[in-house]
Amino acid sequence: MKFWRVPLDTEEIVITRGVVHIIEDRCKGCGYCIDYCPRGVLEASRRFNNRGYHPPEVKQPDLCVNCHYCEAVCPDFAIFSVEAPAQPTSELPSK
């Protein structure tokens, strides 16, 4: 993340991180998680699940901030994220 000026509390802010889990065989390939992930973590995979849809796959695992939006927007209960150890702000990779 690039700051145009460094906020005074940068050192104290801890940004959460998450690990995305995908239950591939529940996915129906609507793509909402890919379209609406605020950090662009996901992309459509080329392989098929057992129902013939393309499930998403994690493209950039380091960008996930565990916001749970993919989990909330998924109509098929096929994706969720769990919290991973946090990292300081300065180390957050840019999008």
Place this chain on the structure above:
Amino acid sequence: MNGSTSPKHPLDSLLRTDRIPHIWCPGCGIGTVFSSSLIAISSTGTDPMKTAVVSGIGCSGRGAGYVKLDSYHTTHGRAIPFATGMKLANPELTVVVFSGDGDLFAIGGNHFIHAARRNMDLTVICVNNLNYGMTGGQAAATTPHRAKTSTTPMGNPEGPFNLPLLAYACGATYIARWTMLHTRDLTQSITEALTHTGFSFIEVLAPCPTGFGRKNKLKNSDLLRIYQEKAIVKNGANPAETILDLEQGITLGKFVEFDRPTFADNYRAVNCD
């Protein structure tokens, strides 16, 4: 990083996982609304043994079949009467009606207006997909003017209901409208509605890519983009001024919240004093 490491979804404890994947089409928004409802039910801390979900007929009506709580899949349009009976027989229950616009406002319209008039202590979540999805995308009481459906191929000559205004006029005491994209606000609203005493009504706009989308040349993500771009969040707006027009805008927000005696209160006051 896939399902093999941790395949258990956080909502699996509230789902009949043997029936998942559900029948809703790819891109259908009902699943998201359903998921928000489950998150809200689990976050209010109400006893799952004392929570019941009632559904009518239609795509959204399948909701009752997927939830691992006491649930009731009722006859067409009659979700609210069944829920009313359940609530009056066992006032300790938290009763959630999860159904669609066709079920609640077309065939079940009268039940809705009378339950709202009586201020029955129910939470009604109406998934509005702007058409009759399950039967093949026919024009419903909520289909926007000029929208194309399988029964109105030249465009719908009728105007739709303004559901928040209808609910307000009938006497509902909590009214909100969100789209399935506003999952956080929606979950918050459902949580408030569950704890609110009185008739709570939440309209949720969900895309129907198979029925409504196909006839109007809107793909999966097109309707969602409309919902995102046209959304006007106006909490506390006068229900008479809320609009739902895919071109002009869609007013969202929590419109009404007030308290008045419920049916059970009034019944007790009249008969037990």
